[in-house]
Amino acid sequence: METTAAPARAELVQRVTELLPTLRKNALWGEENRRLSDETIEALTASGILKMRVPHRYGGYESDMRSVVDVVSQLGRGDGATSWTVAVWMISAWMAGMFPDEVQDEIFATPDVRISGILSPSALAVPADGGVVLNGKWSFNTGAQQSHWNTNAAVLAQPDGTHVPIMVAIPISDLAVVDDWHTSGLRGSGSITTIAENLFVPQARVLHMGPVLQGQHQSVANAASVIYRAPFMSTACTTVGAVSLGMALAGREAFLDRLPGRKITYTDYANQGEAPVTHLQVAEATVKVDEARFHAFGAAEMLDTKAVADEPWTIEERARIRLALGATTQRAKEAVDILNAASGGSSIYHDVPIQRIFRDVQTLNLHAIMNPSTNLELYGRIICGLEPNTLYI
Known part of the structure; x- marks a missing residue:
């Protein structure tokens, strides 16, 4: 696996500054088409910015939060929808690093993988042999159509009839997409709805939300990482x-x-x-x-x-x-x-x-x-x- 030295904060901000003309040029297109343009995504990917919260062993930078705030705010100078979408991708890439290492290997096997995510537990999971079966939907799913994976919240049914919140990692290809993002603001973020219908999710791709919210994770490889x-x-x-x-x-x-x-x-x-x-x-x-x-x-x-x-x-x-x-x-x-x-x-x-x-x-x-x-x-x-x-x- 590739390990990449993290660029300095000033270099990352300079890369964003160089992107601003492209972001501004494509902002109106994003509004009209309700998603980021391919040119914008290609420019973001080429800049390396999407690696900022990816673990080192997958070629990521594991950038500190001041660098993240610097970069995301500078992106907002060019286009708010782009800044919002990148922020969600950064959070979700970091979130993916909380899953077991074998799940991370699966997620980050996709070159320049983009991961979106929803924290509202709007789907129901029921236990199944080797995992859970999911049914439900996630609205406001930013950048999902232009992502490869989702890290989404759900509630898991318990034997006593109660429910506990969980996080699940799901390939976007396993979800149905509803193109319903017709809004007054952040139109370019493409925050559509995704739906799970009797979707089986292996147990390794299920995390209990309580430990996640406390910053506890199941990764051995990321145990010593400062950003976790x-x-x-x-x-x-x-x-x-x-x-x-x-x-x-x-x-x-x-x-x-x-x-x-x-x-x-x-x-x-x-x-x-x-x-x-x-x-x-x-x-x-x-x-x-x-x-x-x-x-x-x-x-x-x-x-x-x-x-x-x-x-x-x-x-x-x-x-x-x-x-x-x-x-x-x-x-x-x-x-x-x-x-x-x-x-x-x-x-x-x-x-x-x-x-x-x-x-x-x-x-x-x-x-x-x-x-x-x-x-x-x-x-x-x-x-x-x-x-x-x-x-x-």
């Missing part, structure tokens, strides 16, 4: 938080790109950039972007520091990561809202990026894990001495 010393939710939340930051950066750039020479209709301002209201809007949005950056990279720093030191996580620390995710997502939306409102009537055309960024960041704020209010409540409960009201922490 972190809780699942904290890792996933920090990864997707970077998408929000990227959209905030994209919104600011898109606004400033259109600013020179734009007038404010029905006023005496022949140049919008000369109006004091514009100065206030740009400055306020910049503060929001900086706040989003603070929370996104703060979470990454916490993950990396504790992983290197191999320190245990408290419930409050896990909730703090969820809090940072909500804050990043909220501040990003606030920044884009300001700039979108300042962009004028001509910004509603599909070929003007700010309207797409506005819809994409709104979509992120509606995501159940990323919703700011949910994350505020969770942290507040714990600080006030209550137990968390969710397993996803």
Whole structure:
């Protein structure tokens, strides 16, 4: 098996910077076709970015979380849907490394394998000889049509009539696909629905979710890896938080790109950039972007520091990561809202990026894990001495 030295963070960010013209060029195509373009996927693959959370022994980089946040947020400057899809692929590739080594060998045998995943347990598994039989569906399955494997959640029926959550690894070819991704935002992510119908899954490809959420895994080969010393939710939340930051950066750039020479209709301002209201809007949005950056990279720093030191996580620390995710997502939306409102009537055309960024960041704020209010409540409960009201922490 191949082992590849991980590129430095600066090199990875430079690779993304070189991709931005391609991502921006293909963003409208992705919106119209509801998936990433082949050219975009080929460019992402060639850059090596999709290897960042793949184990070393399969040619991966095992990049730290600060590098992940740097890269994913920079991708968001080019296209939010691309950034979101890559974030999901990174999380799911990392998740695959929690399965037994023989399962990893099967998954990563595909060159440049892409793995999507769903954490909501919306399918039922019943025990069978040598494994389980799955029935159910997973909606919002980002990039599934352009992936090779799924790491999905389900509930496993127990003899006493109860159910326990599990994770399963499934080849996409074993699932039916429903092309139902007709949405107002993140259209290019292709987050369609997949369905399992009486699908047998071998026992080796079944993990109980409880240990997974605690960062415990069944891999012997990955036991010493630093990136597998972190809780699942904290890792996933920090990864997707970077998408929000990227959209905030994209919104600011898109606004400033259109600013020179734009007038404010029905006023005496022949140049919008000369109006004091514009100065206030740009400055306020910049503060929001900086706040989003603070929370996104703060979470990454916490993950990396504790992983290197191999320190245990408290419930409050896990909730703090969820809090940072909500804050990043909220501040990003606030920044884009300001700039979108300042962009004028001509910004509603599909070929003007700010309207797409506005819809994409709104979509992120509606995501159940990323919703700011949910994350505020969770942290507040714990600080006030209550137990968390969710397993996803």
